[in-house]
Amino acid sequence: MSLLVVGLSHRSAPVSVLERAALHVDAQVKLLQDTVAAEPATEAAVLATCNRIELYADVDKFHAGVAELSTLLAQHSGVGLDELTPYLYVHYEDRAVHHLFSVACGLDSMVVGEGQILGQIKDSLARAQELHTAGRLLNDLFQQALRVGKRAHSETGIDRAGQSLVTFGLEQLASGTVVQDWALGKKALVIGAGSMSSLAAATLARAGVSEVVIANRTAERAERLAEILNDSGDSDVVARAVPMDSVPDELTRADVVVSCTGATGLVLTAEAVASAVPGAGAERGWVAQLGADEVPPRFGSGAAPAARLPAGSAAEENCPLDLAPLQATPGFSVLGEAAVAGMAASELEQHAAWVDNAPRPQGAVALVDPLAEADAIAALAATAAVIGRVPERRKPEPVAEIPRPAPSLFLLDLAMPRDIDAAVHRLAGVRLVDIESLAEASADAPMAADVDQVRRIVADEVAAFGAALRAAHITPTVVALRTMAADVVAGEIARLDGRLPGLDDKQRSEITQTVRRVVDKLLHAPTVRVKQLAAEPGGAGYADALRTLFDLDPETVAAVSRAEDSTTDEEGRGSA
DSSP states (O other): OEEEEEEEETTTSOHHHHHHHOOOHHHHHHHHHHHHHSTTEEEEEEEEETTEEEEEEEESOHHHHHHHHHHHHHHHHTSOHHHHGGGOEEEETHHHHHHHHHHHTTTTSSSTTOSHHHHHHHHHHHHHHHTTOOOHHHHHHHHHHHHHHHHHHHHSOHHHHOOOHHHHHHHHHHTTSOHHHHHTTOEEEEEOOSHHHHHHHHHHHHHTOSEEEEEOSSHHHHHHHHHHHHHOSSOOOEEEEEOGGGHHHHHHHOSEEEEOOOOSSOSBOHHHHHHHSTTOOBHHHHHHTSOGGGSOOSSOTTSOOOOOOOTTOOTTTTOSSOOGGGTTOOSOOGGGHHHHTTOBHHHHHHHHHHHHHSOOOTTOOOSSOTTTTHHHHHHHHHHHHHHSBOOOOSOOOOOOOOOOOOOSEEEEEOOSSOSBOGGGGGBTTEEEEOHHHHHHHHTTOOOOTHHHHHHHHHHHHHHHHHHHHHHHHHHHHHHHHHHHHHHHHHHHHHHHHHHOTTOOHHHHHHHHHHHHHHHHHHHHHHHHHHHHHHTSTTTTHHHHHHHHHTTOOHHHHHHHHHHHHHHHHHHHHHHO
């Protein structure tokens, strides 16, 4: 049997795919049960976090295992196999061990060095043990991964390379301000009472918020978390629990909201957030409310001022293209060529047709005279028809950013799938940080020098684990060989008793010990050496050689393996 992992993470898949593929607890349970029921796999464990979904299994066939695990992931995630396959990665044997150890050390996390993954690995192992889908291999693998992760954090400064996802998210909300200064005196609302939400509540309390309100579907868990925060001596925060139906009211009082639930739908819609923030509205709304002279030039100082669009104007509704530089600008002209340079001719034609038929705001002033621009338009269209794209005739001039109102409500969405509507990004006076924006921010985060040391630890631990695994593979065969030798000795002593009945107890004992010492000495060097050889890469064949040379009963070897697996399972459940 061999270790195989099939999965996807923030490194291989966009957040939109991860969000759709997220597995709730019931789906994880069913996935584990179906995996061990499938022919190629005998053991299985699922590691599902906010930015990864991985299925580990002990399989007897590589290609069949990859196909089966991929299919099962697609079935239980609800994402079609054809769509999911380009984002899947596969690791096998030592590479699979290396991957899990790297994950446990925080090297593969969105925030390098974060330690929360250790708790998630422990939960994953506990679930597999509870469902009896983790056998000897996965028990040993996950427990060793936990030890390697703890070693990395204790022996290196990997903690300095990164923080928890919560801390990183709060830093993004603070936008360069020290989190403690930014959070001081704010009122926080935490939606959910799981491990991530609990960490967020504790982090906010230590950061200096004045109040933490916890909303959760299970009232007892919210009350327990509030009690822990109130009893903690780390801060002077006031914590209280509220039911989920109180969230809309609490939203009007909150300055900071952190949400991380297991809900499959949105917990906070854009409408709910907009109604809780005075003056909040879609970005287009607050741009449109600016006066005609206040709208910054979109295409340089030479462009004519845009006409004022009335509040609530539907001028951009049903636009087939997302042309942000053309927003708040009625009509369409080649003066906007910097915005459409490189656009496919078919897309330009599609947009032009929409503009021609779009309703014009009353009182709008045309930016250009179409007749005066006829030659330029014709030339541009002719060129686009030949080369298939609108040419970039000059370097686009910088687009002036319209200043947004300072945010009065800060939202941190750590859930996967997301809890907070992504449309909240467009609301004035609101700042939203979610998994997608955290992934973008973490891509540029610097890595500490300690990361190299952790990588060396992982490499050493992978080599040691592989050697131990290969050595353990031959142990049942060695035990069976010694058992056979002991049976031979016992048979010969019994035969000697029949031939020499006059032997006294002392003589019989001495002969028995002598025969046993001879057998032990003959077997000692070969069995020690075969364990050493089996621990080396490519040493798996030595067990087969022993069984063939000594004509060992395969069922005897299998019985030893089952006995060892049973003992390992009991020890694993006690230490997980």
